[in-house]
Amino acid sequence: MIPDSHADPIELFEHFFTQARAHEPHDPTAVALATADGAGRPSVRMVLLKGVDQGSFVFFTNYESRKAEQLAENRHAALCFYWPKLSVQVRVEGLVEKVEAADSDAYFATRPRGSQLAAWASRQSARLASRELLLKRFHELEARHADQSLPVPRPAFWGGYRVKPSRIEFWASETFRMHDRLLYERDEQGQWTRSKLYP
Secondary structure (H helix, E strand, C coil), X not given: CCCCCCCCHHHHHHHHHHHHHHHCCCCCCEEEEEEEXXXXXXXXXXXXXXXXXXXXXXXXXXXXXXXXXXXXXXCEEEEEEEECCCCEEEEEEEEEEECCHHHHHHHHHHCCHHHHHHHHHCXXXXXXXXXXXXXXXXXXXXXXXXXXXXXXXXXXXXXXXXXXXXXXXXXXXXXXXXXXXXXXXXXXXXXXXXXXXXX
């Protein structure tokens, strides 16, 4: 069952996220991100949640990727978390905006050096002639940044987004498919209302 004592869905999300981090055998930050282009054609892929900040869900990516192109055309997006050990799903819908450059810089500085270089090496979503070409680009960057005492700067084409939720639904599996569903919707004044949904 989903506890319905939380007026703020972010608090309820944190409740389940803490449990997921303690019990899920795989990465509990993995989340499906759905976007659509200007014509409404959808696309979905897995990303990693890197924080819940200012009531928003934050992830990082290449600003020249397919998802970024779609978000430039259509700021509406959806996230779907599923934690099998908890039998809990969380669905988030809302508008997306880029995080501040300073926040992208701060997160990029925490990444392993190899991941930093990989961000430079990859032209994410562009066609790649061969795997060898990607590895060549990566090794060239390794050589260029061989001095470990110097930080790898963040590429201008790489950074974060925040999904600012207007709708969050919690789903918990129950016997006989009598699943428990709790929906939060935010009004124009920023206040959340709660509703139970049929399974």
